[in-house]
Amino acid sequence: MAERFDSLFAGISEESALQQIKLSASQLDNPVSKYMAATRLGACHSEESLQALIGCLNLTIDDLYERITRRKAIEALGRRRDTRALPHLLNCLIGEDEIAIIDAVDAIIKINGVLTPQQSNSLSEALDGSxxxxxxxxxxxxxxxxNNAVDAIRDLINHDNPLVSGAARxxxxxxxxxxxxxxxxxxxxHSDAPGQRRAAVIDLGDSGDRKQVHNxxxxxxxxxxxxxxxxxxxPELEYDKENAEERDLFRQLLxxxxxxxxxxxxxxxxxxxEAIENYLQHRDEAKQYGAAKRLLTTTRETASRIIETLxxxxxxxxxxxxxxxxxxxxMALSEHEKLIVTSLHETIPQYTKSRVAATWGCLRLELSAEKNFLMELNDTARWVPLKWACRRVVEELS
Structure with missing residues (x-):
């Protein structure tokens, strides 16, 4: 996600972002540029940019653009992962801007610094909210x-909202x-609600129970x-220290x-x-996968035509x-080799998971000519699933 933000706002210089963020939104020709500047500074590393973001936490929330800028600054500080921001983020847990409070907690999680007992208590005391x-x-x-809110969290194990009870469990x-x-x-x-399925995947990942990988x-x-x-x-998957069963499961997933x-x-x-096209555009991933499953059942000629058209x-x-x-x-559709190769070489962050699919496509089509690039991609890519897939495909192409 951070990589995506870096790409989207790379056209704004740090100097320009610092100038815009120091002005009130009402002074800018385009007030939106102020919160865009806050997002841009999340990708910077200078002391001045860090202090500018911290300063944004004191902005008034009465003005819409200032309020959004404050939220974006909170998010940016989470991406910066500088522990010096922790006291300032903890101060954001008090106030009327519920979104900012949630963003502040998320930023504190990302920074992953050691909290003092007093700071831990501040976090626990903010539990009473939405x-x-x-x-x-x-x-x-x-x-x-x-562990300083054990009783309060235990009371939420059977909360009516599964997103709350799931996190507690x-x-x-x-x-x-x-x-x-x-x-x-x-x-x-197996919920019919996509949001509940996503939450369950996240909560099981947080649970520490490796037996849940199968599910x-x-x-x-x-x-x-x-x-x-x-x-x-x-976590051993990052360094190829997983056992054989875990390797097979992660391979199946990717x-x-x-x-x-x-x-x-x-x-x-x-x-x-027509139905495949409509299902692929559905917001529920289960419908999208239903479309992909249907596409895989069609003849190679039909599938190739649909893929080309879409x-x-x-x-x-x-x-x-x-x-x-x-x-x-x-389907190892050799006529779509160009799609697979161009997907593999695509550098726009939003298409990163297409690169993972393309690595396996290289294996199915036996595209040995891409082996050196896959080795290079393993060295340069930042996303562990992509790096892992590259290593497996290089091994199997050898």
């Missing part, structure tokens, strides 16, 4: 290893070994989200064949090019681009 606030503060206790599984609380989360992986890799949510949770549970996902009857896509029509949509690249690889 359900979204409850969820992120419980996540902070889980990920930062805090994950906390006790991770921090206190109570993995008997996780079956509800496993069941939630969460089959959940029809985005591959990167599942991969992130698996890496939380099996290949992302929709036939290996727990799709329901309502996710089944009708057998038509690539010309909707290929700039990075979600659809991923499924087209993935299906072309899974």
């Amino acid at each position: 359900d979204n606030r409850k969820r992120v503060i419980i996540q902070a206790h889980t990920r930062l290893g805090l 994950s906390y006790f599984a991770k921090r206190h070994g109570e993995t008997d609380l996780l079956p509800q989360l496993v069941e939630q992986l 969460l890799i089959q959940c029809p949510v985005s591959m990167p989200l599942r991969a992130k949770s698996v890496l939380e549970l099996i 290949i992302d064949d929709p036939n290996n996902l727990a799709l329901k009857e309502e996710h089944t896509c009708p057998d038509s090019a 690539h010309e029509k909707l290929g700039s949509d990075y979600v659809i681009h991923y499924y087209l690249t993935m299906c072309a690889g899974l």
